[in-house]
Amino acid sequence: MEKDELIIRSIKIIDIAYISAIYATIVISISVLLDKFIGPIDEHVELEKSIWRVILESWLYIGLVAISAYIVRNLVEKIPFPLDGYGGFIHSKVKELGGGPIYGFLLFFYARNLRKKIEILINRVTNQKSIYN
Numbered sequence: 719m720e721k722d723e724l725i726i727r728s729i730k731i732i733d734i735a736y737i738s739a740i741y742a743t744i745v746i747s748i749s750v751l752l753d754k755f756i757g758p759i760d761e762h763v764e765l766e767k768s769i770w771r772v773i774l775e776s777w778l779y780i781g782l783v784a785i786s787a788y789i790v791r792n793l794v795e796k797i798p799f800p801l802d803g804y805g806g807f808i809h810s811k812v813k814e815l816g817g818g819p820i821y822g823f824l825l826f827f828y829a830r831n832l833r834k835k836i837e838i839l840i841n842r843v844t845n846q847k848s849i850y851n
Contacts, residue, residue, distance in 0.1 A: 725805040733799055733807075734814050740794055741820045748786050749828035752779075759834045765842070772839050779832055787821050 756779060764772055795815050802809035814820070826833060 726807050729801050729807040733812050737814045741817050744790050745824040746828050752829055753831045756831045759831045764838045776839050791817050
């Protein structure tokens with residue numbers, strides 16, 4: 719491996735860590751805000767709603783997630799990388815800027831109310847007992 723290639727690969731690894739840290743910070747913040755916006759999910763209240771209302775609310779919640787993913791991806795792409803251009807490295811070509819997998823994993827991991835609502839919906843559709851009782 720040539721010295722230039724080693725430099726570019728090293729910078730790419732640093733860039734991936736940089737992008738992931740930015741995504742993590744933003745997504746954890748958005749997860750907390752979405753949970754506060756939606757409020758706590760009470761299974762007893764959810765069971766009193768019609769299944770179609772729970773489905774619609776879940777879709778709306780997921781729609782908010784999708785819109786926030788779009789906004790965050792566009793925002794992260796505009797944040798400059800300090801080593802862009804160094805040794806011929808081009809930050810805009812790093813695939814991780816798209817951030818879909820990182821965003822999705824972190825959001826579903828930290829958005830507790832979304833996970834709970836989806837779990838309740840799945841339990842209702844499949845007639846399973848709740849894991850929250």
